[in-house]
Amino acid sequence: MFKRYDWSVGLASILLGAFIIYRSSFWANYQSSESAGPGYVPVILAWGMIIIGVIHLVGWWIDYKRGKKTEDKIDYAKEWREFKPLLMIVAVSIIYILALKTVGYLLMTPLLIGSILWIIKERKIKGIIITSISVTIILFLIFFYGLSIKLPLGIMKPFF
Amino acid sequence: MLDLIMQGITEIMHINTLLFILFGVAWGTIGGMIPGINATIAMALLLPFTWGMGPTNAIVMLCGVYAGGEYGGSIPAILIGTPGTNAAACTVIDGHELHKQGKTGLALYTSLNSSVFGGFFGAIALLFFAMPLAEVALAFGPAEYFALATLGLTMICSLGEKYVFKGILAGFIGIFLSTVGFDPIKGVPRFTFGVMSLNSGFDMVALMMGFYAISEMFKQAQELLGGEVFELKGDPDTHFPKWKEIKGLFKWNVFGSIFGTIIGVMPGAGATTAAFISYSEAKRISKDSSSFGQGNIIGVAVPESANNAATGGAMVPLLALGIPGSNSTAIMLGALMIHNVSPGPMLFINTPEIPYGIFVSLFFANVFLFFVGYMFIKFAIKITSISKPVLIATVIALVYTGAFAYSGELFSIGVTLAFGVVGVLLRKMEIPHTAVVLGFVLGFLMEANLRRGLIISEGSFWGVATASPISAVLLAFAVFSVGFAFVRGLRMSKAELS
Numbered sequence: 277m278f279k280r281y282d283w284s285v286g287l288a289s290i291l292l293g294a295f296i297i298y299r300s301s302f303w304a305n306y307q308s309s310e311s312a313g314p315g316y317v318p319v320i321l322a323w324g325m326i327i328i329g330v331i332h333l334v335g336w337w338i339d340y341k342r343g344k345k346t347e348d349k350i351d352y353a354k355e356w357r358e359f360k361p362l363l364m365i366v367a368v369s370i371i372y373i374l375a376l377k378t379v380g381y382l383l384m385t386p387l388l389i390g391s392i393l394w395i396i397k398e399r400k401i402k403g404i405i406i407t408s409i410s411v412t413i414i415l416f417l418i419f420f421y422g423l424s425i426k427l428p429l430g431i432m433k434p435f436f
Numbered sequence: 437m438l439d440l441i442m443q444g445i446t447e448i449m450h451i452n453t454l455l456f457i458l459f460g461v462a463w464g465t466i467g468g469m470i471p472g473i474n475a476t477i478a479m480a481l482l483l484p485f486t487w488g489m490g491p492t493n494a495i496v497m498l499c500g501v502y503a504g505g506e507y508g509g510s511i512p513a514i515l516i517g518t519p520g521t522n523a524a525a526c527t528v529i530d531g532h533e534l535h536k537q538g539k540t541g542l543a544l545y546t547s548l549n550s551s552v553f554g555g556f557f558g559a560i561a562l563l564f565f566a567m568p569l570a571e572v573a574l575a576f577g578p579a580e581y582f583a584l585a586t587l588g589l590t591m592i593c594s595l596g597e598k599y600v601f602k603g604i605l606a607g608f609i610g611i612f613l614s615t616v617g618f619d620p621i622k623g624v625p626r627f628t629f630g631v632m633s634l635n636s637g638f639d640m641v642a643l644m645m646g647f648y649a650i651s652e653m654f655k656q657a658q659e660l661l662g663g664e665v666f667e668l669k670g671d672p673d674t675h676f677p678k679w680k681e682i683k684g685l686f687k688w689n690v691f692g693s694i695f696g697t698i699i700g701v702m703p704g705a706g707a708t709t710a711a712f713i714s715y716s717e718a719k720r721i722s723k724d725s726s727s728f729g730q731g732n733i734i735g736v737a738v739p740e741s742a743n744n745a746a747t748g749g750a751m752v753p754l755l756a757l758g759i760p761g762s763n764s765t766a767i768m769l770g771a772l773m774i775h776n777v778s779p780g781p782m783l784f785i786n787t788p789e790i791p792y793g794i795f796v797s798l799f800f801a802n803v804f805l806f807f808v809g810y811m812f813i814k815f816a817i818k819i820t821s822i823s824k825p826v827l828i829a830t831v832i833a834l835v836y837t838g839a840f841a842y843s844g845e846l847f848s849i850g851v852t853l854a855f856g857v858v859g860v861l862l863r864k865m866e867i868p869h870t871a872v873v874l875g876f877v878l879g880f881l882m883e884a885n886l887r888r889g890l891i892i893s894e895g896s897f898w899g900v901a902t903a904s905p906i907s908a909v910l911l912a913f914a915v916f917s918v919g920f921a922f923v924r925g926l927r928m929s930k931a932e933l934s
Binding site: 303427 | 470473477481601602604605608609611612615619621622624626627654657658660661662825826828829830832833834836837840841844846849850853857860865867882883886887890891894895
């Protein structure tokens with residue numbers, strides 16, 4: 277029932293539960309006219325999470341003591357290789373979100389698409405440029421003109 | 437009854453009206469296919485154009501959009517693992533797996549057939565049982581809604597398979613996420629940390645797209661770089677299913693449609709709830725429940741028939757009681773009111789041609805849906821020939837654009853991205869993210885109605901549980917389901933150890 281990462285699942289579950297109980301104490305005053313109150317369901321969930329967290333920690337500990345997990349070594353180099361592109365796409369996405377309003381959809385979206393293609397080892401520059409621009413134009417036409425969605429135009433606003 | 441149906445047919449049988457339905461279905465299907473644009477938004481975009489139409493034409497066109505929208509979401513759900521609508525999120529689970537196995541045609545056409553079947557079923561139910569079904573809706577008070585949501589939530593126990601506790605934890609996380617924002621009774625902002633955009637909670641669209649689309653694209657990007665890229669096993673099978681396969685799913689289509697119609701009738705529940713609850717119940721009763729999530733075609737047929745049957749069900753409270761049970765029917769109510777038509781029991785007495793015209797239009801909408809869907813599938817299937825890197829980058833850009841389009845806020849893109857990352861981490865820890873989504877979908881329904889029920893029963897939980905035979909039976913089923921899932925999880929664990 278338990279696996280190698282389960283100590284982290286247990287710990288995260290307990291911490292989340294404790295946090296929910298702490299935050300729910302802020303709304304204790306609202307409980308006067310209603311038996312339940314805003315914190316009622318979150319606190320029940322939190323205790324559930326804490327119990328499940330403890331079960332995972334205990335289960336993992338028992339398995340660990342029995343030596344079941346010794347063959348299940350974590351390859352940190354492999355983990356890093358797997359998560360590196362993900363972190364890079366996340367970083368590019370955060371830049372996209374932060375700059376979208378100022379720079380505008382028409383300039384930021386080709387950069388986003390191009391960056392993602394580059395991160396996932398697409399190296400044909402011509403292909404990257406064509407894909408980035410054509411996908412952006414198609415999406416812009418569908419959303420901006422077809423569905424009348426006010427996409428952020430940023431510095432391109434004077435042209436529309 | 438027959439003369440009323442004839443009046444409805446007479447009302448619809450005009451070339452203009454039929455063209456409006458056809459246009460509505462096509463528009464709705466396109467809207468449903470685009471992540472972030474659901475049936476409600478597609479309808480809202482058409483609402484201004486209904487001003488110059490007659491009330492029947494206006495509403496039947498919106499009925500077409502509703503049917504098309506609920507179906508359209510399944511196409512990207514199957515092909516790229518990105519649900520076009522919230523209700524199609526359930527279709528991703530098995531539909532996308534089937535596509536990965538090369539059974540693309542089977543998944544796509546089953547989704548179409550089941551949607552059309554569900555739509556017909558809902559329309560028949562509406563035609564003959566509108567008033568009795570309205571009474572069912574009225575029989576559901578807070579205690580019954582709470583019991584129904586709880587029964588649906590017990591599915592989280594089996595979603596973790598042998599890791600029962602992880603399934604429950606995931607469900608709890610989902611319910612917790614549904615508590616973010618204004619509290620349903622007092623209006624107290626919870627877990628918002630002063631962020632205004634969180635006051636109304638997390639957008640379901642952003643959450644679904646993050647968990648399903650973004651995390652799937654991240655996973656595929658990781659696989660691509662790790663040399664473990666998923667490639668279709670041979671050319672995808674794009675053929676229409678054989679009669680034997682269609683026939684084999686008949687009882688599951690009926691099963692999903694019954695759930696869809698009944699849940700659709702209940703105000704506030706809707707197509708997404710119908711899809712998830714029917715899926716969970718199908719998995720529970722299926723002899724082959726362990727193959728759900730790994731490409732079981734029943735996992736496509738049931739939620740798709742349910743979410744389209746819900747369109748017929750949702751019309752019941754709207755037309756018979758004047759209560760819009762969902763955002764989409766609220767727009768229809770708006771369209772009716774623009775034309776000075778007030779829904780309610782008197783609508784059936786004063787202007788029966790309008791409600792019966794709408795009922796009949798749903799039949800036509802589903803006939804058109806079959807042909808429109810067939811055409812769209814032929815076109816959409818070409819997605820499978822796009823190279824993996826281009827598809828990953830395009831889907832991410834499409835999803836971010838869709839997230840922004842839905843709310844008009846950059847914050848939604850951030851939420852989508854955050855849930856995408858959470859989805860990857862949950863996958864890594866083997867926590868089923870479908871259970872998180874199920875918790876989120878049903879969490880609000882459960883909490884709001886539990887607290888209303890507690891107010892009515894003056895704080896007695898037992899009072900809520902035994903408020904009516906319906907709530908008592910549903911909760912008894914829920915307790916049984918939890919016990920069953922635990923025993924099953926323990927057996928699976930023991931079998932693995934031995």
